[in-house]
Amino acid sequence: MIDLRRLRDDPGYRAGIERKRVDAGPVDEVLALDAETRTQRTVVEELRSQQKVISKEIGKAAPEQRDARKGEASALKDRLKSAEDELTALEARLREVALRIPNPADPDVPEGGENDGEVVRVVGEPPVVAPPLDHAAFADAMGFVESVHAVEMSGSRFASVMGQAVIVELALVRWVIDRLVGKGFVPVVPPVMVREQAMEEAGFFPTDRSQVYEVDGGELFLVGTAEVPLSSLHRGERLDAESLPRRYAGISTCFRREAGTYGKDTAGIFRVHQFDKIEMFSFCAPDASDAEHEYILAVEEEIIGGLGLPYRVVKIATGDLGAAAAKKYDIEVWLPSEGRYREATSCSNYRDFSARRLETRVKMDKGSEYLHTLNGTGCAIGRTLVYLFEHYQENGAFVVPDALRALAGFDRVQAPTA
RNA sequence: GGAGGGGUGACCGAGCGGCCGAAGGUGCUCGCCUGCUAAGCGAGUAGGGGGUUACCACCUCCUCGAGGGUUCAAAUCCCUCCCCCUCCGCCA
Numbered sequence: 001m002i003d004l005r006r007l008r009d010d011p012g013y014r015a016g017i018e019r020k021r022v023d024a025g026p027v028d029e030v031l032a033l034d035a036e037t038r039t040q041r042t043v044v045e046e047l048r049s050q051q052k053v054i055s056k057e058i059g060k061a062a063p064e065q066r067d068a069r070k071g072e073a074s075a076l077k078d079r080l081k082s083a084e085d086e087l088t089a090l091e092a093r094l095r096e097v098a099l100r101i102p103n104p105a106d107p108d109v110p111e112g113g114e115n116d117g118e119v120v121r122v123v124g125e126p127p128v129v130a131p132p133l134d135h136a137a138f139a140d141a142m143g144f145v146e147s148v149h150a151v152e153m154s155g156s157r158f159a160s161v162m163g164q165a166v167i168v169e170l171a172l173v174r175w176v177i178d179r180l181v182g183k184g185f186v187p188v189v190p191p192v193m194v195r196e197q198a199m200e201e202a203g204f205f206p207t208d209r210s211q212v213y214e215v216d217g218g219e220l221f222l223v224g225t226a227e228v229p230l231s232s233l234h235r236g237e238r239l240d241a242e243s244l245p246r247r248y249a250g251i252s253t254c255f256r257r258e259a260g261t262y263g264k265d266t267a268g269i270f271r272v273h274q275f276d277k278i279e280m281f282s283f284c285a286p287d288a289s290d291a292e293h294e295y296i297l298a299v300e301e302e303i304i305g306g307l308g309l310p311y312r313v314v315k316i317a318t319g320d321l322g323a324a325a326a327k328k329y330d331i332e333v334w335l336p337s338e339g340r341y342r343e344a345t346s347c348s349n350y351r352d353f354s355a356r357r358l359e360t361r362v363k364m365d366k367g368s369e370y371l372h373t374l375n376g377t378g379c380a381i382g383r384t385l386v387y388l389f390e391h392y393q394e395n396g397a398f399v400v401p402d403a404l405r406a407l408a409g410f411d412r413v414q415a416p417t418a
Numbered sequence: 419g420g421a422g423g424g425g426u427g428a429c430c431g432a433g434c435g436g437c438c439g440a441a442g443g444u445g446c447u448c449g450c451c452u453g454c455u456a457a458g459c460g461a462g463u464a465g466g467g468g469g470u471u472a473c474c475a476c477c478u479c480c481u482c483g484a485g486g487g488u489u490c491a492a493a494u495c496c497c498u499c500c501c502c503c504u505c506c507g508c509c510a
Contacts, residue, residue, distance in 0.1 A: 041468055045479045055491040059436035073490035
């Protein structure tokens, strides 16, 4: 949720919204509704105040004098009721419009769309020669991924990971979790089905509703990332400043409809409806969130780098930030079969956008204020396997990355001979 | 699934339709006192929204799980929902 007061007073705030290529209509509308709502609130409060006075007087009056004043009170009640109804209607409209206004982009976020991200740095060397097989063909040859029957039972964009790839997947999960826990992230296996409210408060609804699966007749929704349940971990709380930052590492299965991606990335497991992911989430003080964002990015780089994958860091442009992020970095890993970098992880600073919806605050010397929330991909397991399958082919065998060997229990997987 | 009980401030816990934003206790803060500590004594101590204001501050509304309703007036009565607990059943 945007900060209406800042929207009113701080021109830079509004500029940040408009840089996301949102037309000015809703912003003007929300400002008008906000002003109207505050005026009406004053009216209601004045009437309510009068009513409280009269009610107390009736309470103190002698019983035989009470009826005389009740007429007066009743009239006031009617006036109050209609004023309240008007206020309620205004508030509902205000909220509805405000929910659709995105978090402003930071001033240093580059202008533009999907292809306008700014490459911050490039780490590692892309291999000169692409492997003979792309990840899908290799996984198929190795018996790592089964798609035919998965598609029969569940539809397109579903697959089973199989055989030794499962062991590699588990090793990867364990390796990443161990690293994060070592850095003080609290590991969490959260619910993957949540109520609408959790989706909204995490910043996903209403804007990204079309990407989400509904279950139980619409009562529950399958999360597209553990970020959703992690964000609710401190819902409605006021945290001590000294306890921040609070960092969590959630591991969950993620479900995405991938609406609007027809025909893209259809082979293998690059883009599927269901995958496992380790997600970092941080609650931090408002003045610390820039540093926290860089920290989370550094952790992501350490993980990708630790797997020996060549990558680059991209600062995402305004039009590609999504509704909730003020600033976002993607790590893109070189995908040899396509000869280009593709997204592997992502980390965002939401500032107070979802904290305002969640009512998660920090105690300050005087009062409290909304804290900042950040999230970042610890490891998208399936997506990472894709990169490993392409970068670690050797004479038709799969070579386990050094980092994972001890946890996997083997160094390489030979192609099936049969 | 069936039958009951309950959700009150940082925490525990009382609360007759009006004198209740809420007794009492714990904790916390400040002060006093006592070689130190502990104890004791005194005072203070909920959050949030809106408005006024240069500032200190002031005014006002909301909040007793959530949302509705009854009433001049609701923590207190009624309804719906959420959550927790106990018993029974069922499944492991």
